[in-house]
Amino acid sequence: MYEKTVLIIARIIITPLFIYSGLGKVLHFSDNVAKTPFGDTLVGQLMIVVAIIIELGGSLCFLTGYRLKSVSLIWIVYVFLTSILFHQFWLYTGAQQSSQFIAFGKNLSIIAGLLYFSLFSPDRHRAN
Template structure:
């Protein structure tokens, strides 16, 4: 049992970062591939915004997801990356998963997405608090 605990302490943070970062890296690449469609969806959710501003916000979103995801993955400045993504997720979750104002047939799906984002924010907060752990860029203790 002691060997298992040691293994988890050594490699658990790396696997956790991989799983967490994967979500943001894949999402960032999908937004690049479907830039026009994603911008259109964002414009529907925020109709008061100028289309140029929507494109700028989408480009920033891609930079946060890809850049932050890669930083968390390799463990370089992971606390700062996790903090940036966490702060970005607060308005994103509120705007894009506002389940409380939806008809009952749409409410459950958005409630699940809202709760998923809350759990992801918890994981990000854990990285902010604990750092990337062993097996991260700049560490030679793996």
């Protein structure tokens, strides 16, 4: 009972991060496309559409307990790639390097939590 409750609380705590980010991409689509390494191109637009699907679709799955292990693994890859593309602390100096390093480190912490989910969460395959 305790373990199940903790896993539910952890899912509720981690999911708003992805919901907020996904909704921000929907509401400010053009701005987010421009921030991609590909700028305002078809590839940049596809990157944001895929990100929205991963963030909002994954959040829905995570909250309902559907395919937790699969979503965890997808989010691990997604957060890692996002960190490499958008938090390149090694390119900066001073305060910018520090803030990018903190963002990168926070993402690694998120990945650590997702690794736990990928190994120990019960999966509900409700829509099979």
